[in-house]
Amino acid sequence: MTILIRGGTVVSAAGASPMDVVIDGEKVAALVAPGSEVLGSLAESAERVIDATGRYVVPGGVDGHTHMEMPFGGTTASDTFETGSRAAAWGGTTTIVDFIVHRSGEPVLDGIAAWHDKADGNCAIDFGFHQILSGVDDDALKAMDELMREGVTSFKLFMGYPGVFFSDDGQILRTMQAAADSGALVMMHAENGIAIDVLVAQALARGQRAPGYHGTTRPWETEEEATHRAIMLARIAGAPLYIVHMSAKQAVATLARARDEGLNVFGETCPQYLYLSLEEHLFAPGFEGAKYVCSTPLRSRAEGHQDELWNYLRTNDLSVVSTDHCPFCMKEQKELGVDDFSRIPNGIGGVEHRMDLIYQGVVDGRISLARWVELCATTPARMFGLYPQKGAILAGADADVVVYDPAGTTTIGVDTHHMRLDYSAYEGTVVAGHVDTVISRGRVVVDDGAYLGSKSHGRFLRRGLSQYLL
Ligand code: URP
Ligand code: ZN
Ligand code: ZN
Numbered sequence: 001m002t003i004l005i006r007g008g009t010v011v012s013a014a015g016a017s018p019m020d021v022v023i024d025g026e027k028v029a030a031l032v033a034p035g036s037e038v039l040g041s042l043a044e045s046a047e048r049v050i051d052a053t054g055r056y057v058v059p060g061g062v063d064g065h066t067h068m069e070m071p072f073g074g075t076t077a078s079d080t081f082e083t084g085s086r087a088a089a090w091g092g093t094t095t096i097v098d099f100i101v102h103r104s105g106e107p108v109l110d111g112i113a114a115w116h117d118k119a120d121g122n123c124a125i126d127f128g129f130h131q132i133l134s135g136v137d138d139d140a141l142k143a144m145d146e147l148m149r150e151g152v153t154s155f156k157l158f159m160g161y162p163g164v165f166f167s168d169d170g171q172i173l174r175t176m177q178a179a180a181d182s183g184a185l186v187m188m189h190a191e192n193g194i195a196i197d198v199l200v201a202q203a204l205a206r207g208q209r210a211p212g213y214h215g216t217t218r219p220w221e222t223e224e225e226a227t228h229r230a231i232m233l234a235r236i237a238g239a240p241l242y243i244v245h246m247s248a249k250q251a252v253a254t255l256a257r258a259r260d261e262g263l264n265v266f267g268e269t270c271p272q273y274l275y276l277s278l279e280e281h282l283f284a285p286g287f288e289g290a291k292y293v294c295s296t297p298l299r300s301r302a303e304g305h306q307d308e309l310w311n312y313l314r315t316n317d318l319s320v321v322s323t324d325h326c327p328f329c330m331k332e333q334k335e336l337g338v339d340d341f342s343r344i345p346n347g348i349g350g351v352e353h354r355m356d357l358i359y360q361g362v363v364d365g366r367i368s369l370a371r372w373v374e375l376c377a378t379t380p381a382r383m384f385g386l387y388p389q390k391g392a393i394l395a396g397a398d399a400d401v402v403v404y405d406p407a408g409t410t411t412i413g414v415d416t417h418h419m420r421l422d423y424s425a426y427e428g429t430v431v432a433g434h435v436d437t438v439i440s441r442g443r444v445v446v447d448d449g450a451y452l453g454s455k456s457h458g459r460f461l462r463r464g465l466s467q468y469l470l
Contacts, residue, residue: 012392056404064380065268084096086418087419134166136172224251243267252312267320274310278300326347377390386461400441403435
């Protein structure tokens with residue numbers, strides 16, 4: 001199908017300008033200056049003309065951190081690839097990169113087949129995989145090469161969750177050394193899990209069982225210390241490092257110092273850490289706080305973490321906003337920890353809301369329009385070896401395009417969202433901006449409040465190396 005998107009302002013990581021976009025089949029064919037002579041004939045031959053007057057035309061979002069159907073915390077994340085990818089499309093995200101699970105002692109390569117079984121033919125948008133490695137051993141190091149050949153070029157290690165996903169410092173160092181040789185990207189869950197387990201046991205012994213204690217037993221020092229250690233190990237190995245879901249301002253300050261010294265280290269944060277807080281959300285009355293249990297935890301607003309994270313997004317000390325979409329319903333899932341916060345499955349669902357919530361940062365004067373696109377599409381595409389196929393509207397790129405109405409509004413809540421989740425972490429929030437039309441590889445999947453996609457549309461993306469390697 002040929003589509004002409006006419007009259008809008010195309011926004012890239014470099015800036016914004018009035019441009020018309022021509023889509024031919026699955027690809028962007030051309031960007032044409034308005035008023036150009038070629039437009040007349042294109043408009044006549046286009047099978048569909050989308051009037052984008054007054055709208056922004058932006059690259060489809062790239063969410064580099066999701067957990068669809070992830071077995072975790074004694075249950076399984078509630079969104080399947082089908083429901084979660086559809087919700088992502090509703091919110092203007094056209095690519096997700098999901099984590100294949102591995103547990104210590106299990107054969108690593110069993111995971112990719114299981115993830116293809118879940119995702120292939122079930123995804124509304126294109127998708128790639130990262131690989132989790134737990135308790136790294138020789139088998140895991142060998143599997144890394146095989147996975148790289150399959151287009152899985154990034155590997156998440158955990159300094160948290162002892163007995164579940166944890167790797168010790170020696171295992172981490174060996175993985176980083178292998179990554180330095182192969183060009184793989186190591187992603188780090190940077191929390192000192194051994195210390196946290198002591199604090200959790202002590203809190204429970206004191207009778208502190210409510211969800212809020214999930215936050216107080218994971219103080220910022222446990223994130224900062226692990227961040228520092230991970231950076232030092234990466235420095236010894238000479239490997240690049242990407243730290244996921246950062247929430248403590250002190251940990252990002254440590255990352256920023258390492259970046260200033262020239263180390264090739266990167267940080268990601270997520271909307272929940274920009275908007276939600278320890279006091280208002282994790283310590284909400286009764287069991288309400290369970291909705292907001294995730295790791296790293298939400299941080300104190302009184303201490304100013306949220307504002308600092310926005311600043312770090314502007315200065316590029318934080319380079320990417322992902323969702324860490326890992327939804328668990330209150331009923332029968334979060335409820336597993338009704339008498340003990342340490343049994344509440346960790347995770348928040350938000351794959352649908354990232355583009356809108358971060359656009360709110362533009363409205364609030366925290367980041368520029370171009371930075372919105374860079375954080376949510378262009379940098380994650382580059383970081384995870386997908387650019388320029390994804391992350392930009394360029395001739396020859398996949399036609400993943402969102403028509404975004406800055407004059408519209410979006411109300412977030414459980415009655416209107418499309419995620420398989422029985423609550424919303426942002427219930428009742430009204431944000432400026434609205435996703436009007438979403439195109440995934442040339443196919444209109446969301447249009448004017450209607451879903452037109454299909455679960456057989458999304459394709460697996462064999463990713464290249466991170467484009468931030470030195
Ligand atoms: O609480 C979280 N973040 N759940 C998902 C697993 C992870 O560590 O990313
Ligand atoms: Zn994590
Ligand atoms: Zn995660």
